[in-house]
Amino acid sequence: xxxxxxxxxxxxxxxxxxxxxxxxxxxxxxxxxxxxxxxxxxxxxxxxxxxxxxxxxxxxxxxxxxxxxxxxxxxxxxxxxxxxxxxxxxxxxxxxxxxxxxxxxxxxxxxxxxxxxxxxxxxxxxxxxxxxxxxxxxxxxxxxxxxxxxxxx
Numbered sequence: 300x301x302x303x304x305x306x307x308x309x310x311x312x313x314x315x316x317x318x319x320x321x322x323x324x325x326x327x328x329x330x331x332x333x334x335x336x337x338x339x340x341x342x343x344x345x346x347x348x349x350x351x352x353x354x355x356x357x358x359x360x361x362x363x364x365x366x367x368x369x370x371x372x373x374x375x376x377x378x379x380x381x382x383x384x385x386x387x388x389x390x391x392x393x394x395x396x397x398x399x400x401x402x403x404x405x406x407x408x409x410x411x412x413x414x415x416x417x418x419x420x421x422x423x424x425x426x427x428x429x430x431x432x433x434x435x436x437x438x439x440x441x442x443x444x445x446x447x448x449x450x451x452x
Contacts, residue, residue, distance in 0.1 A: 306441035311342035317367035317376035323356035324381035327429035334436020342444040361400035374447035375411040411446035
């Protein structure tokens with residue numbers, strides 16, 4: 300794992316993990332989703348205990364996460380989106396709203412919500428963080444298991 304973080308010994312046996320993935324910028328979000336799924340499998344999270352929910356875009360991952368927490372009774376949720384800066388202020392508004400929404404969701408529900416939203420200046424930055432060996436999804440999957448385990452005590 301990058302940045303000096305290690306997830307050795309993280310065990311997800313018996314945990315239910317939700318993944319909300321935006322279809323917008325799916326070239327990147329689906330690669331991240333696959334990285335999360337790979338990490339969950341490595342941690343021992345059973346396929347039947349992994350719930351994937353698609354939503355249209357990054358703005359909708361907040362409500363998608365709430366849906367999984369409330370109706371599917373997950374122990375943690377990874378919310379995946381990719382926002383790439385354009386020429387208007389849209390990027391700033393959506394980035395801020397999603398960030399605040401996911402933080403509020405986590406605090407209001409006491410369920411770990413992993414911030415799996417890439418906020419990048421360019422498509423190249425999004426690609427380098429989602430496709431290939433630097434896929435951030437793996438770390439986010441491991442983080443979901445670690446946080447869910449911590450909350451279960």
